[in-house]
Amino acid sequence: MTDLTTTRDSGRQSGGGALLAVLALVTGIAAIVFGQAWLGAVAVGFVSAILITTVARNRAEEHSEPPATPLVEESPPGAPAPVRMPATLDADAVLHAMSDAVAPVAQAVAAHMWLEDPSSATLRLVAAVGPMSPAPQPLALDDEILGKSVREGAAALAPLARVQTGGVERVIWRFALPLTPGTARGVAAVDISVTADPNGMELARLTTPLRGALAGSLALHIARIETEMAAALVEVARDLSRRLDPEQVLQTALDTAMRMSDAATGSIMLTDPATGRLGIVKAEGLPADVVRDTSLGDGEGIAGWVLSTGQPLLIEDLPARPKSGRRHGIRSAVSVPIADSDGTLGIINVGSRSFPARFTESHMHALETLGKQTAVALRNANAVSSSRELYFDTLKALALAMETKDPYSKGGTERILSYATDIGAVLGLPEEQQEALRVAALLHDIGMAATGEPVGSIDRPLSTVEHGLLKLHPQIAAEILQELPALREVVPIVYHHHEWFDGHGYGGGLAGESIPLGARILAVADAYVAMTSPRPYRGAMSTTQALAELLDKAGAQFDPSVVSVLKDLLTTGDDRAPERQRP
Template identity: 45%
Template sequence: EKGELTIEAATGLSEEAIKQTHLKFGEGIAGWVAEKGEPLLISDISKDSRFKDLKRREDICAALCVPLKIKGKVIGVLNVGAVCPHMFTKDDLRIVSSVAGQAAIAIHNARLFTQLEELYLATVKAFVAAIEAKDPYTRGHSERVTTFSLAMAEELGLSGKDMENIRTAALLHDVGKIGIKEEILNKTTSLSREEYGVVKMHPLIATKIVEQIPLLADVIPIIAHHHERYDGNGYLDGLKGEEIPLGARILAVADAFDAMISERPYRSALSFAEAIGELRRNAGSQFDPRIADAFCEVLEKPQFQEKLKKAFKEAGLTVESSKSTRRRSARERKIN
C-alpha cells in the first residue's frame, strides 16, 4: 500500500538483513516484480543486464520471484534464491507461482479476519460508550478502570502480553450491562434481591459477547471473574484466592476503587483517602492483599497523581495524597 517492500518472513537471512531491507517498487529484483506484476526467473543474475550491477548477497546467483496478487493487485512477492546459476527451471517457476497464489489468498483472508475482529472490538467499545452515556454517574468508568488496572499491572511487573489482556478486559468488563434493563441500571434506590441477581449476570453476558472474537480468548476469564472475592464470596463462580485469574483480581480492585470515588444517586462518593482506607480494610477478604497493597502504593506516587487528575476530572474529584506504612517491598509484590 505504501509502495514499499519489507521482509515479513524469511529463512536463510540474518535478522539484521531482514530489518534493514526496504525496497521501493521498481527497485531490485523483488521491486521489479512488484512493479510489473509479473513472475521472474533469472538463471544467472550476474549476466542479466537489468540486475548485474545490483547490490546483493554475493552467494546468490539465481533467483525466482513471483508476485502475490489479490484481484489483480500486488500485495507482496515470494522470492527464492540459489547459490549456483541455472538452478531453476520453468517447472520450478510454475510450482512457486502456485504456492504464491495460495499464499496470497491466505494473507488476504488473514487481513480480512483481523479487520473483522478490529471492527467487532470497535463495535463492542461503542456499546460500552452507549451504556455509560445512559448514566452520567458511570461515564468514563471503563477508561478510569483501565488506567488503574494498568498501573497495578506495571507495579506488579507483568509482561507486555498480560498488560494488553488487562487493558482490553478493563475496557470491556461492563459490556454485559447491554443485556441489563435500563431501569435496573439507573435505579436511584437500593436494588432488590431479584434485581441484584439480574445485575450479577452481566459478567456472563459479557463473556458471551467477547467470545465471538477468538483473539480475545485470554481476556474472557478476566472479564468473567472480575466480581469474584478473595474470600470466595463473590460471583460468578465463587472462586477463592489464587483460583481467581490474576487479571480478574487486579480488575476487581480497580473497579471497586472507581466505584467508591464516584458519585451515585443513592450515595455520596468517598474521598480519595477514604477509598484507600477501604481497600486496606478489605484486603484479604474482598481483595487480594498483595494487589490491594500494590495499588495503594501506586496511588501515593507523585508521578501518578497527574494521571489521576485527568482520570477524575469528569467526576469532579480532587486527588489528595495520603501517608501509609509500606507493608511489603516492591520486590515481594512482584508476580512472575
C-alpha cells in the same frame, strides 16, 4: 551344442519366406477379386517357388554340423571384469559403483554427481564419495570439465592437479559423463589419480553401462526434492487456512519461507494502499533501521521489479564480488510476489549471506507457490479482521450508549478496555482469550441496567434491594450474553469478575486461580478505573492512592500478579498504559 546365432539366422530366413508367401497369397486373392487372371498366375508361381526353396534349405540344415559355440561368451585372459551394477539407485551406491568401474585402469579418489540449476546457471552438488570429494560450492555452467560436459552433452576428460605421493608425481584427472533425466540436465564425474595420461575411450567404455543408473539416481533426487517441497506447501496451506489474523498469516509465511530456503534473512513487504509503495511489515535478520526506512516504488530495486512484473526473481551472486557491492551483506536472494488473481499485495524476500546459497530454481518455484497461498490467506484474514472490527465497534457503541445513563462513568469503559488489554498482553493471554477479555471489558456492566437508577450516581448509602441488585448484575449480564453464541467465551469473564481471590466475593464463590484469568484481570482494571473516577460522594483518587488500595487488597480481593502488572504499567512510563494519572 546348438549355435544360437545360426538358429536365429535360420529362423529369420524361414520367417522371411513365410512372410513373402503370405504376401503372394494376398496378391492372388486380390487378383481373383479384381478379375486379373495373369496376376493370379504370377502369385501362384511365386508361392510355389518360395515353398520349394524353404523346404530344400530346411533339409540341408538338418544334415549339417553346427559349429560348437558357447552359450556365454568368456572374457579373454587379462580383460577387465564386467561392471558391477548397483543394487539400488541411492546416489552414494551408484557413485561407489562408478569408482569401482574404473578401478582396473585407474585409482578413483572421488566420484560425484551434479544437477544443473538453470535459474542461476550453476551446477549444484547432489552427492559425492571418496577421500578427495569436491567442496559443495556451486560451479558455474562455464566450468571447463563438468560444465562443458553438460553444455555439449558429451563426455569430457581433463587434468585437475598434480600431486606428490611417496616421491612419485601423480596427476588428478576428472572424467565427466552428461546425464539427462527427463527435462533436467546433470553430470556424473569420477576423479582418478594416475602417473600417465588416461585413455578417455577406455574410461567411457567402463562407465557407460552405469549411465542409466546414474541418470535414474539423479531423477530420484529431483523427485525427492519436489516431493518434499510439495509436502511442505501442502502443510503450510493447511496452516495458513487456519490463520484468521493478518499478523499471524504474515509471520507464518515468513517463517515458512525462511525454513524452506534455509535463509539467513527474510522480509515481507506490503503495498501501502494510499501511496502504492512497498514497506517492510515483517522481517528477520535485518537491521532495525532498514526495516523502518525501506520504501520502494514500482520498479525500484529487486522487490520493486518483482512488484511491477509480477514475476519471481532469483539472484545468485559471485564469490569475487566485493562486499561494498552487496546489500546488507546479502549475496544470494529470492523475491516472489504475494499475488493471486485479484492482484499483487506485496513481496516475500529471502536472502543468504554466504556463497554458495542453497537457493535453486526449485526453491524459487516453491516460494512462488507460497506467495500465492499467502495472498489468499491474507485476503481472507483481512476480511475476517474487518468483520471483527465492525462487530467490536458495534459492541463499543452499545457500551458507550449505556454510559450516557451515568455521567460519572463517562469514559470509564474505554479506560477499562485499555488497561485490561494491556495487562492481558503482558500476561501472554492467547489471542482468543484476549479477544474475549476485550469484549468482556465493554459489556461487563450490561447487567447494571436491571438496577434501574445508575448506582454510581447515587450519593447515599444503597438500600438492601439496591445492594442485592448490584450483586446480581454479573449474573444478569452473563445470562444475557449466554443467549448470543458468538459471545459465549465472554460469559465466564463477566460472570466471575466480582469474585475475590480469597473466595469471599460473589458470583460462583471461586477462589485463587480457579477464577478465570480474564475475570481476575477485569476485576483489577475495573476497580482501578472506579477508584480514579469521581463519584457524587467523593473525588477521584490519585494513581498513588489507588495503587496503594490495590496493593493492600492484593491476595485478598485481587490477584497479586495482576496487581503487580498494572503497577508496572503505571509506574514505568509504559506507553501501553493509557491516560495514566500521576501522583
